Amino acid sequence: MSVSGSTEFDIKATPAQVLDAVAAIEELPTWSGSHKSAVVETRHDDGRPFRTRQKVGAAGITDEQVTDYSWEPNKVSWQLMESGQQSLQIASYTLTPTKSGTHVVLDLEIDVKIPMPGFVLKRILKGALNSGSKDFTKYVESRAARS
Template identity: 40%
Template sequence: MAVSDSKEIDIEADKSAVLDVIADLEGLPSWSSIHKKVKVVERTDDGLPKRAEMTISLLGVNDDQVLEYTWSDDGVTWEMIESSQQKSQTAEYRLTEKDGKTHVFFEMTVDLKVPMPGFLVKKGTKSVLQTATEGLREQVVR
């Protein structure tokens, strides 16, 4: 059963600064405790990550994933191509700029291969949303 959730946050920076941090996939392990290893294996003509391999660890469960990214001026979406623990994963960062700040909307849908207790799924989802928004803000405003 797929689980979806979202979170929003305002970051005191322009949209390009926020996108720069999001696009630095190889830097993720420095500010996201979930990400253990990230390798960009293919880039777009603009140099943005198109496909990446990563190892994540969440609630003691390790997952090796391959994600494919689609970039726009207002954010990025990705889809999981391969995973050891998930049937599917889609996510999106949607950014809007206003008054020198960037409003970040993050949404993710995950379908696990193995059923997990609901309280663990909620705890994991909360951790991912926290990192994807508040962790992102901390990295951008450094």
């Protein structure tokens, strides 16, 4: 049983700065509490990450995941390709420029291979959406302030 959710938020940074922050895969563990490590395995021709590998932990479950990223001018998407624990992960940040920065829509759908009560899976989803919005916003805004 997959679960999906969405959240919308604003970041005081340009869409280009937001995309650059997403592309800084190796920095995921500095702002996402569930990420223990993250590396880029291969890149698109423009240098942006294509295939990445992360070690993650959530709700007492640890996992190594491989994800593939695709990039558009105002959107980045990623899809789970390999995982010991998850059977599905599809996500995206869709960006809209605003007067004060960027409006972001985070969409996420996940499922796990192991039997798990729905409320636990929903809690994992909620935590991921929270980190992917609030923690990500703090990270992007701190990067933007330094540039």
